[in-house]
Amino acid sequence: MDLAQNLISGVAVGCIYALAALGFVLIYKSSRVINFANGQLIAIGAFLAYALAVWVGLPVLLAMLLAMLLTAGLGFLVERFFLRRLVGQPIISVIMVTIGLASVLDGLMYLTPFGSGNFTFPQFLPPGGLNLGGVSISYPQLLAIGFTVVFLLIFGWFFQRSILGIAMRAVADDQMASMSLGVSVEKVFALAWAVAGLAAASAGIVVGAVSGLNQDGLIAIGLAVFPAVILGGLDSVPGAVVGGIVIGILQSLSTAYLDGLLAQVGLVGGGSQYAVPFVVLLIMLWFKPHGLFGTEEIERV
């Protein structure tokens, strides 16, 4: 029973990582840019939801929906004002811009009341959780799983079936070729950033519901998903979900079983959950350098 509980808990946490990883993957998938400001988008989405619910007084669910749309708008604006000028420039320049953007967004948030302290959403889920045959899961965790399933289905359909999704994949594959075929690279990038903002806000909202809102805690989630996206493959939406869940399960199992074993050999303190994902990642990258579901690129000379 303990194993089942630990697996379920791992899946629930993994789904939160997956949500946070989706925005990351979407941007990389369309533009080959690693977005280091992902954590900041997560935090902004969550704080917008809080502000709309508590300060404006909107119903919590409406506030969350609006926050997701507003964060999508922010993603769109970021692309429009900061990244559009860099189309066709070396990727490293674009990555540096996202690092700078992270700093700027951090600084701006510090200027708001959210820069310091802890906040909690008004209660919108019942307290406690579901207990299924001795296996317990909290309602915010169920929300995370629900969000992940919905996003996975929507994005799966979007990239496989919709013209816009196929255009995004084409742009990711070859920007110049896509442009010559009439695909608007700018529009694709803007859409990718907007959808990434949407996914980031949903991750922030779930994290806020699980553990309260704290700027550093929310931003840290954005960075904690690195192992998940690399494990799953940087350009794979299902990979982000699988990677997130694998990391969540690894963390849960290492806390449950490995920490105890480490204590027996004198390494007290536990905390193996912080290291194990990276160890597994290193080992896996020896065998699959592009991640579990990442596109293997073959360059011909």
Next chain:
Amino acid sequence: MKRAMTLALAVTIGLLGLVLAQGRTVTLLWSGAITGPTSDVGGPYAAGIEDYCRYANEQRLIPNVTLNCIVRDDQYQNPNTQRILEEALDRSKPAIYLGYSTGAMLQLKPLIQEVKLPTIPASAHIGLIDPPNNQYFFLPVSSYSEQVVALMEYINRSEKNARIALVVNPSPFGRAVVDHARRAAQRLGQTIVDVREVGGGNLDNTALLRALDAAGAQYIIHQNVAGPVANILKDAKRLGLDRKIKQMGAVYTGGSDLIRLAGDAAEGYLWASSYYTLDENTPGIALQRQLATRYNRSADILNSTNYTAGMLAAAIAIEAMKRAAQRFSGRIDNDTVYQSIIGMNGPNAFKPGFAVSTKAGIEIDFTRSEQTGAEGLRVLEVRGGKFVPITDPFTSALFRQVRNP
């Protein structure tokens, strides 16, 4: 021409009069995490210092002296803390330094010893007042280690041979208590069944709690900040382990933040704290209420124990400056402030009414070798959404034994 000269003379005399009326300026420096990690503690702490300084200047608590209170945000980054301190030492020569984080304070011990700067940190890590380089450090309240040992003594009152797990922050701040807790457990006949490190971002604690339950833990003692503890309390309630494992923690785990974050799950949580709560009628708490209103502080700040803690640190510092001015013919510098702090004992003990007093009625006292201010603490319990004291103030006799075995 004559008229211009008269005017210039009048302005000069006026300015001189103004300067004389204001007296000298003496600097007090604080740097800590107003933003960044642990800013939930640092923000209200900084507000407490700012407000008390402002009040001290308005009330002219030190005659003929204007306090220049420098409050800087180091974002919990040790290099920032060091830069801010070095910059202040060069430019404004602070008479006293109110520090913050454990890591930065431990790192700056040699420098503080070298420049002989009296320092009152927010961190209550016992290593700050342990040799070497400890001479100029003064903890406003009992150390984290003493708080944890006191909780273990409290457990021992009702349950012998208890099985206890420690859950601590993965940092020097968290680890500070582990050795003392082990030694105390040995003397009390208790068993430390496990020590786990848990930081922020602990989205699920099921595995942790089940493992501690499997290890037979009856009590969990936390040395952390409120966020991670709140998550563990919520998960324990969901898993039904709140009825099986009693949870408690040292000073920065509790307060209004914990209740806000954990909600109902905080009920029954035990907290070791030297500070009075906002529901109590003491001169310090009355002043806290008055200043929060006067300076338009939010309810969150007013309700925060860290606001009280910041005020207490500032009150000790300013009282030491005031006594230095009285005792050393107006001279307020590192040496005279140090002498005033170590003279703050016996009939000269300080009683601002922010922290509980020991049986002897002493609230804050220091000597050259006893560098802890408020040695009394109480155990409080969350009842009906509030922390209420469930013990009288006491000092941990056992801690003195395990500190220097």
